Structures are given as C-alpha cells and as structure tokens.
Amino acid sequence: DTAVSQTPKYLVTQMGNDKSIKCEQNLGHDTMYWYKQDSKKFLKIMFSYNNKELIINETVPNRFSPKSPDKAHLNLHINSLELGDSAVYFCASSQDGGWANSPLHFGNGTRLTVT
Amino acid sequence: QKEVEQDPGPLSVPEGAIVSLNCTYSNSAFQYFMWYRQYSRKGPELLMYTYSSGNKEDGRFTAQVDKSSKYISLFIRDSQPSDSATYLCAMSNNFNKFYFGSGTKLNVKP
Numbered sequence: 001d002t003a004v005s006q007t008p009k010y011l012v013t014q015m016g017n018d019k020s021i022k023c024e025q026n027l028g029h030d031t032m033y034w035y036k037q038d039s040k041k042f043l044k045i046m047f048s049y050n051n052k053e054l055i056i057n058e059t060v061p062n063r064f065s066p067k068s069p070d071k072a073h074l075n076l077h078i079n080s081l082e083l084g085d086s087a088v089y090f091c092a093s094s095q096d097g098g099w100a101n102s103p104l105h106f107g108n109g110t111r112l113t114v115t
Numbered sequence: 116q117k118e119v120e121q122d123p124g125p126l127s128v129p130e131g132a133i134v135s136l137n138c139t140y141s142n143s144a145f146q147y148f149m150w151y152r153q154y155s156r157k158g159p160e161l162l163m164y165t166y167s168s169g170n171k172e173d174g175r176f177t178a179q180v181d182k183s184s185k186y187i188s189l190f191i192r193d194s195q196p197s198d199s200a201t202y203l204c205a206m207s208n209n210f211n212k213f214y215f216g217s218g219t220k221l222n223v224k225p
Contacts (some may be wrong), residue, residue: 007123015155026138039214040123040217041123041201041203041217041220042151042217042218043159043203043205043213044215045212045213048173049210056212090158090159092158103147103149103161103164103205103213104149104159104161104213105161106151106159106160107158108157108158109154109156109157109158
C-alpha cells in the first residue's frame with residue numbers, strides 16, 4: 001500500500017494553463033506539505049497544513065493555491081502556469097508536525113513540465 | 116547564503132568502500148537532523164534521524180552531528196551498488212519546517 005500517493009505522476013502543459021495535483025495519505029498523519037524540487041535537487045517547502053489548517057505559506061506566488069478538504073488530502077492548484085514552474089512537486093506528511101512520531105514521509109512526486 | 120549546504124557530487128566509489136557524506140548549516144537553533152535517500156524518479160525516503168549532537172548507528176549507516184561546528188555526516192560502510200542514489204540532509208528547529216540540503220549524488224560501482 002502506498003502511504004503517500006500523488007497524481008498525476010507526469011504533467012506536461014503549456015504556459016498560461018491551469019492545472020491541479022492531488023495528494024492523499026493513508027498514514028493517519030495530521031500534517032501535510034507541498035515541496036518543490038528544482039533541477040538541482042534542492043527541496044524547498046511551499047505549504048504546510050495541519051488538520052486542514054494552513055500553517056506554513058512560504059513566499060510562493062498567489063498563482064499557487066493549496067486546498068485541504070480533510071486531513072488525509074492536500075491538493076495543489078496552479079493558475080497561469082509559467083516556464084519557471086517546471087519542477088518536481090512532492091507531497092509529504094508527518095504526525096504532529098513532524099518529529100515526535102515521524103519525520104516526513106514523501107510521495108513519489110509529480111514531474112511538471114511547462115512548455 | 117542557504118540555510119544548509121551540501122556538496123552535490125557526484126561521488127563515485129567502488130563497491131565495499133566507506134562513504135562519507137556531509138552537510139554544514141548556519142542556524143544554530145537546529146536540533147533535529149535527518150538523512151534521506153532518493154532514488155531516481157522516486158520521493159525521498161528517511162534513512163536516519165538524530166536529535167542534537169552525537170552519533171547514531173543503524174546497520175551499515177552511521178549519522179554524526181557536531182553542533183559546535185554546525186556539521187553533520189552520514190557514513191556508509193561496505194557500500195553496495197544498491198546504495199547508489201542521491202542523499203539529502205535535512206534539519207529543523209521545530210516540528211513544522213524542515214530545511215534540506217541540495218543532495219549528494221552517490222554512485223557505487225560493482
């Protein structure tokens with residue numbers, strides 16, 4: 001069973017389009033995250049939700065809007081896609097904000113290519 | 116300056132070698148230190164985590180933290196071709212925000 005699953009795995013789209021990435025975790029964790037990994041493998045946090053409440057919003061353009069319908073799901077919607085948005089986007093989850101019971105558990109990523 | 120610095124490599128070693136991977140950091144408030152392994156086209160998976168200074172051993176892997184020098188290391192003994200991956204260090208001073216290094220790509224040649 002996949003603990004953190006995200007769809008789609010690959011996403012190729014044109015500039016200006018709007019797209020969504022979905023994430024689900026079956027670990028019973030309270031906190032979920034979106035990370036962006038650039039071509040140099042650098043992982044940078046974008047958002048963090050705890051029990052459906054936004055707790056971290058790093059300096060991410062307003063074109064990115066996360067939505068958490070329940071604590072097992074965290075989706076990412078991106079408006080007006082730009083070339084610089086091309087990256088791998090990872091969903092992750094953790095229990096109680098990440099340490100006491102578990103550090104981060106990652107999905108396998110969504111590889112977004114904007115042409 | 117990035118919060119966490121990590122040599123990107125690539126690092127190429129023969130099978131059976133001892134591998135040393137390192138990260139330095141600037142924030143003295145970091146208390147929690149982790150190493151993740153990432154295979155190609157996969158998400159990072161947790162290898163080791165430690166709290167504060169000291170050593171932790173798990174099988175062929177040893178994690179070391181030197182807070183006075185703001186320096187952490189991961190040693191891999193008897194390296195195997197299956198260890199070939201990118202290794203990411205990560206650290207945190209609270210439970211919600213983790214700072215990652217850019218990863219070191221390791222290739223273990225059979």
